[in-house]
Amino acid sequence: MKDEIEELERLLLAWEEGELDQAGINRFREILRTSERAREYYLQMQMLEVALKLEGEAGLGEMFQSDKPSVSLSEQNSFFPLKQGFTWKSLASLAAILLLGLLLGRLFYLETSEGDPELERLSTLENYPQQASQAGSLEATSQGVALITRLVEVEWADGQHPHEVGDALLPGILALDSGLVQIEFFCGATVILDGPAELELQTFELARLASGRLRAQVPPAARGFTIDVEEMKIVDLGTEFGLAVSQEGTDVQVFEGEVELHPASASKKILNAGEAMVRNAQGELSPSTASSDTFIDIATLEQRDQQQQEARFQSWQRWSQAFRRDPRLIAYYAFDEARQWERKLTSSVEPLDHNLDGAIVGADHTPGRWEAKGALEFKQPGDRVRVQIPGEYASLTFLCWAKIDSLDRWYNSLFLTDSYEQGEPHWQILDTGQLFFSVRASEKADKGPAHRPILSPPFWDRSLSGKWIHLATTYDVKSQYVTHYLNGEQLHRERLPDPQLVPITRFGAATLGNWSSPMRPDAHFAIRNLNGSIDEFAILSEAIAADEIQEIYFTGKP
Amino acid sequence: MNQAEKTEQFVQQLAKHQNRLYGYIFSLLGDHARTADVVQETNLVLWRKIDEYQPTKPFIPWAFAIAHFQVLAHLRDAKRDRVLLDEDLAETLSREAQQKVNSLDSVTESLRNCLQKLAPHSSELIQKRYFQGNSILQIAKELDRSVGSLKVALLRIRRQLAECVQQNLAEEGES
Incomplete structure (x- = not known):
């Protein structure tokens, strides 16, 4: 009996050091399963471990320099700098900070874990087996032969x-x-x-x-x-x-x-x-x-591959030529300008309106989905494309072909409006690999939650790094649904509650691949540059149907 | 109670019980990084379900129920990664862990006393390991001691602390 406890202790220490292999874990579980005393002892040790951690963060450890960043409890608690007696106004902004703070954290599988069977069915989590490894502190691993x-x-x-x-x-x-x-x-x-x-x-x-x-x-x-x-x-x-x-x-x-x-x-x-x-x-x-x-042989295969690529590129070009005249288009950039020195991103909407042309800042030209197609690569924190989109709309669809190298920032921008006023959308990817869409709902920050972000389950992991992917999000004012798509497949769908639904949407000054909000005091949020490339981007004034998104994906697939 | 007061109370309760939620979730995951993630998930789910919050009812059982669910979901989703406990064991330990964590505040308090009683070199080891977050390997290099001897020492100090804390708690219960 005593030996068992000693073994448990040793296994637990090995686990804490990250040295316990699967056989050790199995033995550990076996001991816990068979011995009530071991369970009691385990919980006691875990309580001690937590108390030690709390104590370390409460100040005892402060005189010692910590050289290892760890998730700190006190940091989490700093969302709650309160004890008693505050007004509704401060509470409202606090609540907003709380919500924001929570959202900034690493949230995993929130939607599925809430047990909604429809969401579980719709989410395609199981296609992305690597994502869970990002949760742990273990070194990233990949499998394959x-x-x-x-x-x-x-x-x-x-x-x-x-x-x-x-x-x-x-x-x-x-x-x-x-x-x-x-x-x-x-x-x-x-x-x-x-x-x-x-x-x-x-x-x-x-x-x-x-x-x-x-x-x-x-x-x-x-x-x-x-x-x-x-x-x-x-x-x-x-x-x-x-x-x-x-x-x-x-x-x-x-x-x-x-x-x-x-x-x-x-x-x-x-x-x-x-x-x-x-x-x-x-x-x-x-x-x-x-x-x-x-x-x-390989040479013949290469030749046939190139013929196939050529045919696919041409078929996309034909589709794109027709799409440019789609009356639902608010903005469309086909990135077919391959001239290296060009610092203007020509609007592809027909009839042509040069006011919609974007200004390229920093980002470099690079080949797109096909060797002959243009794209822009966003690498440095300053890289961006500035656009100015006039008008007021209701429902929206965002479409984008992107190649993401890695998600380096908390927020990795696809398309962000500058000042994020009421009715302005933000479309981005969290570092957790979740697609994020929101429209600013409230006019001022102190009037309750500013917006209701709609987050997909994590879809991105390192196995998608460097691959062209098609992202789409629809915002349907009538049905109140926001729907996210990856490669033509629905990722997530969620209904906006009435107070968070904004019937009139607008853009004004906005940025592709980054965020331009130098005036904001919370400048530490301001770096949201994408680490990757974009080679097609469109906004439509309608929430288009799932089958149309799927068709767009299949036509544009490299 | 109007909506504002209800929200106020909710936020207070959530803040007040962060440590207990952490302790409960950690007991079932045994990993600080994962625990931090699941605490955040739990906070968010609670926040989303604020409509279900009833100020007249105790907050902690409701929060534990949601945390319990989040832990199981996490264990299920983390299948490909190494996790300490499986879902069955987490279920088995859940109730007991909730009871244990209710005394977390007293454990922390008595731990403070117990830490003072440690011999200087033991106290140094605890500081390096827990307050500075070093691994045993790092400490071994720093102190130029063998990993094996440090492990033995650490196990001994932990046992000592656990016994001391248990004794304090028992005395507290008597008085």
Whole structure:
């Protein structure tokens, strides 16, 4: 019994030091599950730990310099600098500060955790497995054995998660009905999978081809890269080879270097460049000759990829030309000005109105979703595009193609109005990866909460870093709903209560990719620059439907 | 009671019970960074549910109920990360943790006395570990001592403090 408590103590200390592995955690839980005394002791120690922390923050520790920033209780409590006797006015502003303070904190899954089944169904949290790791203090980790680096005309098989270029692949099956996928294994081997095919990725240097054709290019550094097929192992010794698996059997062809064949039923065989080996359904091996043309190589894939990109770019251009004349447009920037020296962001709304042109400050031109398309990159705290948008509106839709490198600020701006007066919207991303939309509701700060921000669940994590994503938010005055979208899919939908619904919206002076509010005294909020690029941005005077947003996403998808 | 007074009372209650909420949530998560997150989530949910707040009823059971829910949600969502307790254990410990945390103020007070009774080198170790937030490894380097010996020392001091605090609480209960 006593030993158990001692073990518990040791495990707890290891946990606090961040040294406890899963086996240790399991043992820890087992002790707690089986011993009431251990539970009692654990809670007692935790209470002591909290008391020590409180004591440290209450001043005892103050004479010692802390060199490690930690979340402090007293900091949280500083939202409540009150004890007794204050007026409603100070309370109202305090309440506003409280709310603001709470919102600045790291909020996770608020909507889903409140248990609304509709929200749980709508949120796509489970597609973003990495986000939770940002909550802990552990080092960021990522999983995968390979990356998808090219996709050409791919039709995924039923039930296969539709991957995008840049996705990291976990061990598991990759199945396609047609098209070509280029996969780069973390060991350095590149594989072109030619559909229909089914490849099971096992480790960063091992995969099993169940059916279909592939061509593997294995540089010397990746020697030892192995592909299993039924009853045979193919070990690459630094080379290029083709492999086809069908019901008739297996066909291995070596184009360069050499590979080792390890048939289950026979001894090892070496195949040199130009040689090939066919294994029929009966398991009989017979030599053959290699013909490189029957397997698509990287250069050909590259060519076909570029043709596909070109076609997609042209199809977006056609759509964009028509979209420019959409009478619902309030502002539209297609970023098709690729001249490096240009410091003006031309408005794309037709008929042309140069008053809507934006002024580029700091941000650099960079290629957009396609090599030939322009974009602006926001990097420095000062980078921004200033715009001036006149008029008054009701419902709104915001659309934006962005590539986010990282979320460095509490607030990372997409589009922010300068002074944030009544009726002015703010559209941004929190450092927690949540999309944030609000319209200033009250006229002055001391009249209750200034606004009701609508936050999506966290959608962004490091796995989306550097990828072009499509963000959209609609503000519907009639139905009172605010809806967030990511890549054409609804992320979150929430109804605004009456007092927070503003029927008339306006913009005036505003900023893309940053916030321009130098006059504000709370200057520590003022740096909200995006770390990333934008290559298309539009505001419409209507809350457009989900299927239209989805269509816009599919047309503009790189 | 009008709306303003109700809000005032709510904010006061929320402020007053921050430490207890922290203590309760920490007991079930065992991680300060996560606890800070979940306390904030809980605050926000409470704030959003201010309409459900009834000034005539005790604040803390209501706040605990919401905190409990937030903790479970957090454990569920953090599945891919290492967490100390699973949902079942958190459920099992929840009620007991709520009871324990009600005496947090007295624990803190008696801890203050107990810290004074520590030997100077023990007190130094507690300061480095808890008030400056150093890891054992850092302290070991700083003091040029082995990690193992520091762990043993730290476990001993903690046990000593826990016993001292328990004794104070028991005496308090008698008087």
